[in-house]
Amino acid sequence: MLLAQATECTDVGVPATDPSARILRWVNNRNLGQMIGILLLVVAAAFGGYVLGSGEGEQVNTPGTAGDVRSEPASSDISENSSGESADADRDASQTYESKSGLPLVFVDELPDEAIDTLLLIESDGPYPYNKDGSTFQNREGLLPDEYRGFYREFTVDTPGSSDRGARRIVGGEGGELYYTSDHYSSFSEIADW
Numbered sequence: 001m002l003l004a005q006a007t008e009c010t011d012v013g014v015p016a017t018d019p020s021a022r023i024l025r026w027v028n029n030r031n032l033g034q035m036i037g038i039l040l041l042v043v044a045a046a047f048g049g050y051v052l053g054s055g056e057g058e059q060v061n062t063p064g065t066a067g068d069v070r071s072e073p074a075s076s077d078i079s080e081n082s083s084g085e086s087a088d089a090d091r092d093a094s095q096t097y098e099s100k101s102g103l104p105l106v107f108v109d110e111l112p113d114e115a116i117d118t119l120l121l122i123e124s125d126g127p128y129p130y131n132k133d134g135s136t137f138q139n140r141e142g143l144l145p146d147e148y149r150g151f152y153r154e155f156t157v158d159t160p161g162s163s164d165r166g167a168r169r170i171v172g173g174e175g176g177e178l179y180y181t182s183d184h185y186s187s188f189s190e191i192a193d194w
Helices: 020-028 032-055 113-123
Strands: 135-137 152-156 169-173 178-181 189-191
Touching (some): 135 152
């Protein structure tokens, strides 16, 4: 479903074409506590997903956000590495990324951990914690490249402390395109390196 990079994944010893390569790279960058938490989330989603999804409601814009358009993720959505440096310091300077959509780029290491969890669920085709995950995203806002109805699918990115699905989503296209929004479709960034 997603395009694999054509390089060796030397940090985990498997070729990048192996579907587990991205997961192994991601696991190597997490601590044991985070991994246990993610494992519990996956188990809860697998065995109790219908309970987690029972509180879903219709998509509702939060008051005051309709005109709040950002060209990049909010600072609360940008992470730092374990040494406190910007995540950009870890990126391979020899590799260049170009937006295919004309939207701003966001790198995986800049996304919140919950977005990584959602990307892993998308890559493994679920199970998803919310009934609406995987449903058609209609691009009514017109911010993503024009495509036929059914081309895009939406997936929830959990928002800690939110009593509902929150405003964060990943939208995926049939060609492997991935977009992140932290403001319920008011703005998007193209995920550059997944």
